Amino acid sequence: xxxxxxxxxGLVQAGGSLRLSCAASGSMFSIVAMGWYRQAPGxxxxxxxxxxxxxxVYADSVKGRFTISRDSAKNTLYxxxxxxxxxxxxVYFCQAYDLSLGDYWGQGTQVTVSS
Numbered sequence: 001x002x003x004x005x006x007x008x009x010g011l012v013q014a015g016g017s018l019r020l021s022c023a024a025s026g027s028m029f030s031i032v033a034m035g036w037y038r039q040a041p042g043x044x045x046x047x048x049x050x051x052x053x054x055x056x057v058y059a060d061s062v063k064g065r066f067t068i069s070r071d072s073a074k075n076t077l078y079x080x081x082x083x084x085x086x087x088x089x090x091v092y093f094c095q096a097y098d099l100s101l102g103d104y105w106g107q108g109t110q111v112t113v114s115s
Contacts, residue, residue, distance in 0.1 A: 002026040002104045004094045009109030016084050016113070022077040022094030022106055033097040034070060036079045038090035038111075045093065049079065062088075084113045 008020040020036065035050035049058045049068035056068055067080040077094055094106035 002028060002031065002096050002098065004096060004104055004106035006092065006094045006106045006109040009092060009111045011112045011114065012084055014084060014086055014113055014115050017080070017082045018084065018111060020079040020081070020092055020094075020109060020111075022079075024075040024077065024094075024096060028075060028096075030098045030100055031096045032099055034077045035095045035097075036068060036077070037093045037095055038088075039093070039108075040087075040090040043090075048092070050095075051077070081111070084111075086113045086115045089113050 003025045005023045006020060008018060010018060012018055033050055033052035036048040037045050038048050039045040047059055048062055049056060049066055051068050051070050058066060065083045069078045089112050091108040091110050093108045096104045
């Protein structure tokens with residue numbers, strides 16, 4: 001089992017920055033990829049960014065503004081978000097993918113960007 005706890009969300013003005021953190025605990029041996037997803041009110045959950053063996057993938061809407069990184073020694077995943085826009089407002093979820101057991105999810109952290 002893996003537990004994921006996000007932190008770092010909050011209220012920020014457009015153009016500002018936030019850094020989200022996801023602390024992972026438990027059996028990380030089979031975790032091969034981690035990522036950030038988000039869900040805005042009335043919308044489906046969508047991919048923001050993923051990282052696997054150092055390779056990163058970003059949604060087109062956040063390319064050049066967001067950076068995903070992972071500190072394996074600390075079992076922590078990060079999402080640096082710059083030049084935030086009101087349309088980035090959502091609940092952000094941390095995800096970990098286990099080869100055998102599938103996805104784990106955190107409880108989410110709210111990011112609100114005011115115009």
